[in-house]
Amino acid sequence: MSEPDFATIVADAWALLAAGAGDRRHPVHTPVVASVDAEGRPQARVLVLRAADAASATLRFHTDARSPKLAEVVGRPVSILAYDPGSAVQLRLAGTARLADSVAADAAWAAATPFARRCYLATAAPGTAAPAPTSGLPAAVEGRKPEEAELLPARDNFAVLLMEVDEIDWLHLAATGHRRARLRRGDGGWRGEWRVP
Ligand SMILES: Cc1cc2nc3c(=O)[nH]c(=O)nc-3n(C[C@H](O)[C@H](O)[C@H](O)COP(=O)(O)O)c2cc1C
Structure with missing residues (x-):
């Protein structure tokens, strides 16, 4: 088996992220996306990956500003x-988030x-306690496509999160032997190190 070099692993990792961003059926x-809350507890949630830019090592996500x-991710690890x-590749990425x-x-x-924009019309912040099952949306837009004018107030609730990646833990599973590498991004670009899987 020919072993990939670190530059290839980094390029392949970003190609995989870009493929994921561009195809809603891609795993x-x-x-x-995991963070740590104000009480020091880990918090993990699924977010749709909207874009992946290898040159700036940046991933883009959308979320409700409320x-x-x-607060858990902006300026934090x-x-x-x-x-x-x-x-058969797992990517564990580490970095810092900022608001676009x-x-x-x-x-x-x-x-x-x-x-997609309709979600941001929710009248209360995500996570707010509700007295009954609810979408959180105003009744007027429930179950239908909203008009452009109706969506105007939702813009203020929309935020773009950019995550700058500074470390990639790459794991490749193979019957012939798993492989693992840690790639770190510094001033001189990405530097790799093999790890025991
Ligand atoms: C398939 C899937 C995609 C999701 N995409 C997003 C997303 O792009 N942005 C987002 O804010 N939440 C998304 N969510 C909801 C989050 O996982 C999470 O439940 C919600 O954002 C509240 O997270 P928080 O309490 O940590 O702020 C998605 C959930 C699933 C299951």
């Missing part, structure tokens, strides 16, 4: 976990479908 489309995760059964500026958020908002 890497829905990675788990959601508790925002995050861990992102994805597994691709097709290539309003120009980038406006562009992402404009590109989102009306149904």
Whole structure:
């Protein structure tokens, strides 16, 4: 078996992330993003991966600006976990999150479908206690596609999270022998180190 070099592993990892971002049926489309809450407890949740840019080592996610995760991830360490059964590759990414500026958020908002944007019309913040099962949406837009004008107030609740990745733990499963590498990103680019799987 020919062994990949670290540059190939990094390139393949970003190609996998880009493939996941671009295809809603791809397993890497829905990675788990983990953070630590104010009480020091781990919190993990699935987020749709919207974009992956190898050059800036940045991943893009969308969320509600009122959601508790925002305070947990912005400026704080995050861990992102994805597994691709097709290539038998697990990616454990570490990095820091920041909010995109309003120009980038406006562009992402404009590109989102009306149904995707409708989620941000919820009248109370995600996680707010409710007296009965609820979507949180105003009754007027429940169960139908909202008009553009109805979506205007939702824009303020929409946030774009950018996660800058500084470490990739790459694990490849193979009957001939698993392989694991840790890649760290510094001023000189990515540097790799083999690990026992
Ligand atoms: C398949 C799937 C995709 C999801 N995508 C997103 C998403 O893109 N953004 C988001 O904020 N929440 C998304 N969620 C919901 C989150 O997993 C989570 O329940 C919600 O954001 C509340 O998280 P928080 O309490 O940590 O803020 C998704 C859930 C699933 C099951």
